Amino acid sequence: xxxxxxxxxxxxxxxxxxxxxxxxxxxxxxxxxxxxxxxxxxxxxxxxxxxxxxxxxxxxxxxxxxxxxxxxxxxxxxxxxxxxxxxxxxxxxxxxxxxxxxxxxxxxxxxxxxxxxxxxxxxxxxxxxxxxxxxxxxxxxxxxxxxxxxxxxxxxxxxxxxxxxxxxxxxxxxxxxxxxxxxxxxxxxxxxxxxxxxxxxxxxxxxxxxxxxxxxxxxxxxxxxxxxxxx
Amino acid sequence: xxxxxxxxxxxxxxxxxxxxxxxxxxxxxxxxxxxxxxxxxxxxxxxxxxxxxxxxxxxxxxxxxxxxxxxxxxxxxxxxxxxxxxxxxxxxxxxxxxxxxxxxxxxxxxxxxxxxxxxxxxxxxxxxxxxxxxxxxxxxxxxxxxxxxxxxxxxxxxxxxxxxxxxxxxxxxxxxxxxxxxxxxxxxxxxxxxxxxxxxxxxxxxxxxxxxxxxxxxxxxxxxxxxxxxx
DNA sequence: AGCAACTGTAATATTTATGTAATATAACTC
DNA sequence: GAGTTATATTACATAAATATTACAGTTGCT
Numbered sequence: 001x002x003x004x005x006x007x008x009x010x011x012x013x014x015x016x017x018x019x020x021x022x023x024x025x026x027x028x029x030x031x032x033x034x035x036x037x038x039x040x041x042x043x044x045x046x047x048x049x050x051x052x053x054x055x056x057x058x059x060x061x062x063x064x065x066x067x068x069x070x071x072x073x074x075x076x077x078x079x080x081x082x083x084x085x086x087x088x089x090x091x092x093x094x095x096x097x098x099x100x101x102x103x104x105x106x107x108x109x110x111x112x113x114x115x116x117x118x119x120x121x122x123x124x125x126x127x128x129x130x131x132x133x134x135x136x137x138x139x140x141x142x143x144x145x146x147x148x149x150x151x152x153x154x155x156x157x158x159x160x161x162x163x164x165x166x167x168x169x170x171x172x173x174x175x176x177x178x179x180x181x182x183x184x185x186x187x188x189x190x191x192x193x194x195x196x197x198x199x200x201x202x203x204x205x206x207x208x209x210x211x212x213x214x215x216x217x218x219x220x221x222x223x224x225x226x227x228x229x230x231x
Numbered sequence: 232x233x234x235x236x237x238x239x240x241x242x243x244x245x246x247x248x249x250x251x252x253x254x255x256x257x258x259x260x261x262x263x264x265x266x267x268x269x270x271x272x273x274x275x276x277x278x279x280x281x282x283x284x285x286x287x288x289x290x291x292x293x294x295x296x297x298x299x300x301x302x303x304x305x306x307x308x309x310x311x312x313x314x315x316x317x318x319x320x321x322x323x324x325x326x327x328x329x330x331x332x333x334x335x336x337x338x339x340x341x342x343x344x345x346x347x348x349x350x351x352x353x354x355x356x357x358x359x360x361x362x363x364x365x366x367x368x369x370x371x372x373x374x375x376x377x378x379x380x381x382x383x384x385x386x387x388x389x390x391x392x393x394x395x396x397x398x399x400x401x402x403x404x405x406x407x408x409x410x411x412x413x414x415x416x417x418x419x420x421x422x423x424x425x426x427x428x429x430x431x432x433x434x435x436x437x438x439x440x441x442x443x444x445x446x447x448x449x450x451x452x453x454x455x456x457x458x459x460x461x462x
Numbered sequence: 463a464g465c466a467a468c469t470g471t472a473a474t475a476t477t478t479a480t481g482t483a484a485t486a487t488a489a490c491t492c
Numbered sequence: 493g494a495g496t497t498a499t500a501t502t503a504c505a506t507a508a509a510t511a512t513t514a515c516a517g518t519t520g521c522t
Contacts, residue, residue: 104342118421146460159480193480193482200500200501202499203500206500220499220500300519390468
């Protein structure tokens with residue numbers, strides 16, 4: 001699974017910490033922005049709402065506690081999970097931290113591994129429950145929760161890439177995608193493979209669809225790309 | 232939805248923590264009882280079985296780990312979800328915690344919000360089991376209350392982890408789970424175990440299912456995870 | 463204390479999928 | 493219809509994912 005869609009904001013006045021954290025996040029495919037103080041953070045949040053905020057406890061200007069409190073007060077930011085980064089844990093900190101509304105704590109120094117684990121745990125909780133969704137076009141049924149594809153009730157065997165490819169096309173039926181677009185959406189943004197590779201996987205997909213005669217739904221648009229359609 | 236039917240027991244020697252936690256619980260409409268040590272907790276459990284137990288790691292007398300282990304051994308309390316409250320996470324704690332059978336961890340200090348979120352997540356998971364003790368798929372019968380599994384009437388011997396694994400899969404049949412999801416649901420959240428460990432337990436489960444020829448119900452979905460299905 | 467049962471990890475083996483290049487076919491241009 | 497370009501098809505070496513086994517450390521039990 002990839003974290004590409006989760007955007008995390010790191011707020012800390014120490015550049016070294018920000019860099020370290022961001023590096024760990026990027027390694028895990030998270031999107032990441034940095035802010036050196038609360039004001040800059042606010043601007044960034046307005047521009048693009050993060051899924052999670054890592055917030056330093058002690059900062060010049062507005063402290064992490066006060067900033068957390070402020071975020072909790074505003075409806076738009078109320079539900080963004082916050083992880084506090086503290087130098088050390090003191091009883092006093094704990095109480096004030098609880099009140100400010102942080103969701104988790106991390107005491108410096110912390111390992112990237114622990115940081116990632118906690119972020120994932122929090123994100124999991126803040127995400128809506130998995131929804132079982134079934135895409136159905138023309139007797140061709142793709143179930144994303146069971147990873148099954150059926151044509152006229154018959155099971156169709158697909159490799160991982162063919163499954164992702166079919167899923168992408170079925171989620172956007174009747175629309176033509178260039179090979180580049182297909183690569184970006186199915187393989188991922190930062191992967192480099194030959195454009196012609198798409199042809200091969202289209203071929204594999206068609207072959208797999210032959211037994212149930214759905215191969216013609218995967219259509220070539222010469223000079224433009226590919227399309228999935230029932231016409 | 233309301234939580235007034237869920238009764239939660241808080242076991243901790245520190246009064247301040249108990250009060251804080253209970254206050255948060257009551258605010259969410261949970262029923263709540265407090266116990267300052269394992270013995271008092273035991274009496275309360277006998278009187279009225281809680282839906283979930285919050286258990287302090289370090290307590291004078293019987294420690295949280297030992298108490299959890301004890302609860303796991305007795306059939307009546309075997310299936311009550313347990314969340315451990317620990318002062319800090321050390322490698323050693325994690326390992327021993329795993330074996331004691333806790334379902335989740337919470338490191339002090341924690342926010343009420345996170346506490347509630349985790350409790351709800353755990354309850355959601357254990358709900359189907361409360362209403363239905365016996366899950367049956369394809370002549371494979373799993374009885375959560377007696378900790379027994381039968382295939383075609385024949386008893387199947389399973390270790391604790393394999394049992395939990397099979398149970399989780401049977402509660403969500405025909406659905407693919409990544410190794411990460413399996414770990415979070417079977418081992419518990421916030422637990423650092425290699426993803427490949429799942430493979431090994433899947434192997435053990437399959438082996439145990441061989442005598443009754445149910446091993447093929449545990450299916451690999453390459454690039455995605457595992458699934459239990461009768462197809 | 464000592465044996466049996468479990469667990470997680472690492473090493474190794476096995477299976478399956480992937481991307482590329484080479485070649486064939488089809489579709490356009492003029 | 494020859495030449496040109498785009499796509500189809502096939503084969504294959506390699507990479508990646510999973511299966512399997514062995515093992516060392518714990519715990520539970522007697």
